[in-house]
Amino acid sequence: KQEVTQIPAALSVPEGENLVLNCSFTDSAIYNLQWFRQDPGKGLTSLLLIQSSQREQTSGRLNASLDKSSGRSTLYIAASQPGDSATYLCAVTPGAQKLVFGQGTRLTINP
Amino acid sequence: DAGVTQSPTHLIKTRGQQVTLRCSPKSGHDTVSWYQQALGQGPQFIFQYYEEEERQRGNFPDRFSGHQFPNYSSELNVNALLLGDSALYLCASSSGTGGGQYFGPGTRLTVT
Numbered sequence: 339k340q341e342v343t344q345i346p347a348a349l350s351v352p353e354g355e356n357l358v359l360n361c362s363f364t365d366s367a368i369y370n371l372q373w374f375r376q377d378p379g380k381g382l383t384s385l386l387l388i389q390s391s392q393r394e395q396t397s398g399r400l401n402a403s404l405d406k407s408s409g410r411s412t413l414y415i416a417a418s419q420p421g422d423s424a425t426y427l428c429a430v431t432p433g434a435q436k437l438v439f440g441q442g443t444r445l446t447i448n449p
Numbered sequence: 450d451a452g453v454t455q456s457p458t459h460l461i462k463t464r465g466q467q468v469t470l471r472c473s474p475k476s477g478h479d480t481v482s483w484y485q486q487a488l489g490q491g492p493q494f495i496f497q498y499y500e501e502e503e504r505q506r507g508n509f510p511d512r513f514s515g516h517q518f519p520n521y522s523s524e525l526n527v528n529a530l531l532l533g534d535s536a537l538y539l540c541a542s543s544s545g546t547g548g549g550q551y552f553g554p555g556t557r558l559t560v561t
């Protein structure tokens with residue numbers, strides 16, 4: 339059974355810092371991995387999608403890496419801003435169907 | 450281009466009642482998945498519909514059922530509501546090309 343773990347559960351940093359969020363998964367047989375952002379009480383916004391054959395994806399200040407062999411992904415956020423405050427969720431797709439989510443990392447950027 | 454839409458936004462029901470939630474997928478998507486998200490938790494997969502058939506199901510009881518229409522929109526039905534069914538219900542759409550899943554704003558269900 340695929341399990342996804344995100345560490346830390348919560349993170350608070352001052353504005354302007356670069357930071358890394360971690361995601362690990364137990365079964366390396368994944369179809370792809372997605373990082374999402376969720377604002378309180380809202381739906382999920384897709385940030386980055388990494389196919390199983392890829393090593394990383396970049397979008398603006400965000401960079402996500404994938405190491406299937408070790409079952410790890412990281413989301414790097416450069417020059418953090420207060421607007422980046424949200425919960426970040428990592429999810430893997432064991433087949434081309436359902437997503438298996440971690441519990442999320444609640445990020446707070448302090449002005 | 451409209452993204453994934455869900456209705457209603459909020460819903461309050463009493464234990465034992467039945468509820469229907471609705472979802473319209475993103476344009477060009479033919480697959481709809483439903484997830485339940487309890488407070489402070491990651492979303493849990495309920496089921497997925499493709500070509501009007503349930504393609505995969507998560508670990509949810511038969512009280513949870515669904516339907517997909519020819520226009521790819523979908524409904525989630527929950528019968529005999531329990532207090533523990535209170536959650537944010539998320540709909541996600543995707544296509545068969547492996548482009549990831551895209552989520553709607555969710556329906557907040559409160560069971561009293």
